[in-house]
Amino acid sequence: MNEGSTRGFRAYTSKHLDGLLQRGGVGDEERLRIRAVATVLPFRTNAYVVDQLIDWSAVPEDPIYRLVFPQADMLPEADVTRLASLLNAGARNAEIQAAANEVRMRLNPHPAGQLELNVPRIGQEPVPGMQHKYPETLLFFPKQGQTCHAYCTYCFRWAQFIGEPDLKFASDDVDSLVSYLKDHPEVTSVLFTGGDPMIMSEAVLRRYLEPLLEVEQLESIRIGTKSLAYWPQRFVSDPDSADTLRLFASVADAGKTLAFMAHFSHPREMESPIVEAAVAGILSTGAVIRTQAPLIRSINDDPGTWSSMWRRQLTMGMVPYYMFVERDTGPQDYFAVPLARAYEIFRDAYASVSGLCRTVRGPSMSATPGKVCVDGVAEIAGQKVFVLHLIQARDPELVGRPFFARYDPKAVWLTDLQPAFADRFPFEPATVQRLSA
Incomplete structure (x- = not known):
């Protein structure tokens, strides 16, 4: 290229x-x-x-x-x-x-109960443009960041971009954000997401970031972005690129971590020299770049693609973080890889890289109860099962506890699975009644 x-x-x-x-x-x-x-x-x-x-x-x-x-x-x-x-x-x-x-409307435009289950409140009033799914992490959707430099065909937030007001959630109310944080000292990390927050100019981004530097409990500020892949000029040659890097440096100067959550879906996205320059510039500010992407049929559904990505990211100074499973929304039927195959791809790629790349986790489903990781396939008591655990959960007591699902070679999402050795999954209420498979 x-x-x-x-x-x-x-x-x-x-x-x-x-x-x-x-x-x-x-x-x-x-x-x-x-x-x-x-x-x-x-x-x-x-x-x-x-x-x-x-x-x-x-x-x-x-x-x-x-x-x-x-x-x-x-x-x-x-x-x-x-x-x-x-x-x-x-x-x-x-x-x-x-x-x-x-x-x-048949494509599940808002998976995992995003509009109903995660809405924060100040008093009795819901606060628009925020999601609070896990105790320590708050998601914020800046109003000016609700587009991207380019849209991915697999994007699980596609409903944000089709011009339907009822399907959007966003806010430009920084005061409410700060107020909510002060009322919830358990929140130690804010994730700016969208869309892509890096579509915003430095001046607009500063309006959101600077007030957070005075919130004592915050340990980290995250920015979820595909900009390094789709418009690396944002950090190298755009008119406000130098100002943007100085803004990033101010986060470290305030004693907080700026975690740049970069989405790379294919190794080719990292081949351009301008990407190298952009990554070097961001890292020079004291920020950490962590990388993540979903596993997508016809785009990156083979182990060699993932091991190549992780190696390249490590060489450039980035930290491999997540392999996600394509979410249950939009054209999932087109892009989804069965969980059994997803685990094989992850395992084979993971086995072919050094320990420094093995910071990556997956394959992980961002489902309603939390981030469910497929740890493997095993035979226990004569039954073939998926071994799973929650990396994150709405109920923190469930984090890290293994559980089992009956092996199903066609399953592509958590809702396709049936519990093994139990009548319900640990995140389901005791009143749930499941039909025998």
Whole structure:
């Protein structure tokens, strides 16, 4: 890949999709079907991804292309055919959007009870734009960070980007954030997420970060971002890149850890020299970069890809952190890897790297009760089972305690599993009644 450009950011959205697909030699009928999928799921990319990361001679199999461009078979055939017919007939936009919304509502737009179960309150009033799932960690969704430099086709927060107000959660109320933290001294870490907080300018980001530096209980501030992969210029050549790095340094100066939670889905995202420069710049501020990504069919579902990523990340000074399981939302049926295969991929990749890379954990499901890790497959008392444990849990008493599920080679998510050696999982209420499998 060529070295990243230092020119200004240029976004591509659905209005550019047809022209970009022609660049890849995609035929008329296939382009129409891809455009149909893009009426349901959001599409956004940029010139750096298009010009520097995608191998257009390898389309449609190129992994970065599949990472950011919708595919015609990502949704049920009947839905794609219906939407394509509407587009082809020149239907009114309102009619197309109504049909697209019907499909969206079947895709579990907010998994793990995000809108209902995690909402913090000040007094009796819910506080918008925050989630408090685990005692020590608060998630905050800055209003100006509810987009990304490019959207991943697998993104579990796709509902944030489709323009439906009822499906969004965000806030620009920093005072309420600080007030909530002071009322909840158990919170020691704030995670800024979205979207991508690094879409914000330094001046806007500063408005959110600086007040937290005065909150004594806070030990760490995290930023969840894909910017190192999709727009590393943000830390090297953007007009406010130097100011941004100085802002990062102020977190360390205040005695707190800035944890940069970087998403890398494929080794190619780290090949550009500008990524090396961006990583070096961030690390020079005293920040720690931890890396994570989901396991995605057709993009990174083999051990060699993961071991290559982890080795490269270690060489660059980053810390491998999580391999996630594709969440139960959006086009999960298209991207999901069965849990049994996910464990094999993780195990084989983990076995091929040094101990310094083995900071990584997974494969992990961010499910309603918490982060459930698949530790392995075993035979116990003549029964083949999955061995699991909760890395994080709504109930801290359950963290780290192993439990078992009946082996199912087709299971892709926690809800596909049945408990083994018990009538319920430890996170389920005693009143739960399960049907015998």
